[in-house]
Amino acid sequence: MPNVVKEMSVHDRDMFLKAACTGTAVRYYIRIMIVGESRVGKTCLLRRLMNESITGVNSTNGINIEVRKCKIDLQKKEWIFVSEDEFSSISQYQTQQYADCGFWDFAGQKDFYATHQTFLSTNAIYLLVVDMSKDFTNKSFKEMVENKFDRSGEYIDFWLENIHCYAINDDNQASVQQTNMWNPPVIIVGTKVDKIQNDEQKSEKMKSIIELFRHHTNFNHIRGSPYFLSNTEAWNHELKLKKLREQILEVAMDIPKWGDNLPTRWIVLEREIENKIAEEKYIISYEEAQQLAENCSFPINKTDSELDSFLKYEHEIGNLIFFDNIKRYIILEPKWLVNIFKCFVSATEFQSEFVDMEEWTQLESTGILSDSLITKLLEKEVKLHSAEQRNFALQIMETFNIIVKHTNKEGKKNYYMPCMIKASSYDDIINKFNLNSSTCTRSPWFRLVFKFLPPAFFNHILVTFIKKYVVCPTKDDKPSFYRGIGIFNLDENDCQKLIVCLSKNCVAMQVWEFHHEEQQICHGNYSNIRKHLEDNVDLIQKKYKMNIDYTSHLKCSKGMYDKEAEQIACDGIKIKISCSEHGASHTLEELRRTWFDVSFVYE
Ligand SMILES: Nc1nc2c(ncn2[C@@H]2O[C@H](COP(=O)(O)OP(=O)(O)OP(=O)(O)O)[C@@H](O)[C@H]2O)c(=O)[nH]1
Numbered sequence: 001m002p003n004v005v006k007e008m009s010v011h012d013r014d015m016f017l018k019a020a021c022t023g024t025a026v027r028y029y030i031r032i033m034i035v036g037e038s039r040v041g042k043t044c045l046l047r048r049l050m051n052e053s054i055t056g057v058n059s060t061n062g063i064n065i066e067v068r069k070c071k072i073d074l075q076k077k078e079w080i081f082v083s084e085d086e087f088s089s090i091s092q093y094q095t096q097q098y099a100d101c102g103f104w105d106f107a108g109q110k111d112f113y114a115t116h117q118t119f120l121s122t123n124a125i126y127l128l129v130v131d132m133s134k135d136f137t138n139k140s141f142k143e144m145v146e147n148k149f150d151r152s153g154e155y156i157d158f159w160l161e162n163i164h165c166y167a168i169n170d171d172n173q174a175s176v177q178q179t180n181m182w183n184p185p186v187i188i189v190g191t192k193v194d195k196i197q198n199d200e201q202k203s204e205k206m207k208s209i210i211e212l213f214r215h216h217t218n219f220n221h222i223r224g225s226p227y228f229l230s231n232t233e234a235w236n237h238e239l240k241l242k243k244l245r246e247q248i249l250e251v252a253m254d255i256p257k258w259g260d261n262l263p264t265r266w267i268v269l270e271r272e273i274e275n276k277i278a279e280e281k282y283i284i285s286y287e288e289a290q291q292l293a294e295n296c297s298f299p300i301n302k303t304d305s306e307l308d309s310f311l312k313y314e315h316e317i318g319n320l321i322f323f324d325n326i327k328r329y330i331i332l333e334p335k336w337l338v339n340i341f342k343c344f345v346s347a348t349e350f351q352s353e354f355v356d357m358e359e360w361t362q363l364e365s366t367g368i369l370s371d372s373l374i375t376k377l378l379e380k381e382v383k384l385h386s387a388e389q390r391n392f393a394l395q396i397m398e399t400f401n402i403i404v405k406h407t408n409k410e411g412k413k414n415y416y417m418p419c420m421i422k423a424s425s426y427d428d429i430i431n432k433f434n435l436n437s438s439t440c441t442r443s444p445w446f447r448l449v450f451k452f453l454p455p456a457f458f459n460h461i462l463v464t465f466i467k468k469y470v471v472c473p474t475k476d477d478k479p480s481f482y483r484g485i486g487i488f489n490l491d492e493n494d495c496q497k498l499i500v501c502l503s504k505n506c507v508a509m510q511v512w513e514f515h516h517e518e519q520q521i522c523h524g525n526y527s528n529i530r531k532h533l534e535d536n537v538d539l540i541q542k543k544y545k546m547n548i549d550y551t552s553h554l555k556c557s558k559g560m561y562d563k564e565a566e567q568i569a570c571d572g573i574k575i576k577i578s579c580s581e582h583g584a585s586h587t588l589e590e591l592r593r594t595w596f597d598v599s600f601v602y603e
């Protein structure tokens with residue numbers, strides 16, 4: 001039974017076993033994710049790997065998915081570049097001889113990182129592309145809040161950290177134990193070597209990049225030595241490309257999940273779905289899926305829930321998109337969702353026709369996504385055939401927390417896009433709240449500090465707060481959420497407010513209590529809010545199959561939320577901290593009081 005199925009419900013596992021009784025076959029599939037900085041040559045590399053010309057390659061808008069355009073003959077270890085039609089002569093039962101290859105070519109522009117996250121996965125091989133003609137010296141990436149990267153080295157760090165979020169716990173795998181290799185695997189490809197004329201410089205550059213990766217904390221993801229090649233002089237580098245193809249297959253065959261043993265009738269239905277995609281049918285209704293399953297050469301009974309188990313499995317491995325709670329439609333081709341996302345989250349160069357519009361300015365300043373703007377944006381990339389499909393597209397965007405519905409005081413519902421709001425300064429935002437008044441007390445800061453916080457992760461957190469708590473309205477009745485900051489009312493009289501903020505690799509929260517007379521400390525206990533944050537961080541990780549370490553800390557109420565200095569671990573051994581920011585000392589017990597319900601017991 002494939003690992004993915006093992007992690008599904010008892011019912012789904014039963015359905016799998018029942019279907020498997022009628023025959024099984026092994027199906028091989030390789031997903032290759034091409035990532036790296038903008039303009040390094042990712043799309044050109046994809047073209048070269050597919051044995052195609054690179055003329056006419058433009059900067060990628062979103063994600064370019066080239067699925068099943070190439071097959072690998074596993075016996076001869078040969079890549080075969082022919083169209084799907086030419087393969088039709090090969091029987092669908094011959095899956096054991098050929099591996100399907102799917103390439104996902106991600107845009108390097110930072111604007112897309114928020115939506116890329118949805119598609120990254122543990123079941124893939126990553127090609128991390130670096131431009132050899134650039135400087136790599138600066139290794140650590142800067143504040144993701146502002147999406148700033150200064151040097152190529154920061155992109156390398158960023159992508160390796162990002163990929164590491166999908167590291168699966170393979171401790172039990174004998175091969176992993178022996179070799180100390182982590183999954184998902186990463187292959188480094190250095191492009192544009194043709195731009196370095198001098199041989200000595202070239203070999204210096206190669207040495208320095210090998211060193212850079214060798215000492216990286218996520219080195220164990222990297223397989224083999226980097227490949228240095230040129231996309232523009234491919235005739236010269238054909239041997240390198242051949243070797244790279246061989247390495248991709250070798251790495252794929254080494255992944256513990258290589259080759260899923262599936263019920264034959266599931267494989268038959270997979271092929272039927274591929275045929276639909278070939279007809280450019282990227283989304284079908286649930287009824288259509290039922291008909292497809294019932295009418296294919298090895299049918300699945302409509303009255304059975306086996307179809308749902310099949311769809312859930314296909315969703316888990318990233319072949320299609322299916323949600324139990326919105327099963328009206330099934331997205332057969334992730335490209336459809338990529339296109340929907342691209343309508344909304346995109347780099348300015350791809351949105352030039354909208355940037356002068358008033359509604360666009362409103363979106364950037366307040367995050368409000370007006371109805372008419374939704375229509376205009378959607379028209380750009382996708383053909384939605386009915387109002388029902390349009391609603392489905394919005395529901396899907398809500399499921400992935402790209403947009404969130406919010407009702408204002410007058411009961412008006414609006415869609416918001418937290419990832420599109422322009423950044424405002426923290427001081428400007430909080431200055432509207434009179435926090436320095438003697439009748440306002442601020443709780444200690446609670447900080448969740450992550451080893452690495454991927455882009456968009458905070459937006460997922462913010463959306464859970466927007467759904468659970470009342471968003472504090474501004475004076476002109478706009479919701480108080482901004483890029484990386486949200487403010488909420490905790491009581492009906494608006495006397496207790498919560499601020500949730502993003503800073504580098506950290507989510508920080510503080511409560512403001514407004515009293516009628518001067519008070520020294522916060523009286524409320526907000527452990528339920530801390531639990532909400534922690535529970536949702538765990539849920540988001542589960543939903544996106546991530547694995548990110550974090551620790552919880554406290555900081556004095558007057559400290560800066562974005563500074564690590566003078567924070568104290570919630571369950572550490574240190575019990576007192578002196579705070580130079582305002583010259584006082586605090587005990588751990590005093591700082592914990594607001595955020596934990598059980599008073600701390602000293603050893
Ligand atoms: N000299 C040289 N130029 C290259 C090489 N590879 C790509 N280029 C050029 O670099 C530019 C960017 O290539 P793309 O393949 O579009 O880069 P990308 O990484 O896909 O860029 P985004 O889609 O914006 O992230 C193009 O003008 C290519 O012709 C190479 O090996 N050598």
Ligand SMILES: [Mg+2]
Binds near residue numbers: 043
């Ligand atoms: Mg590209």
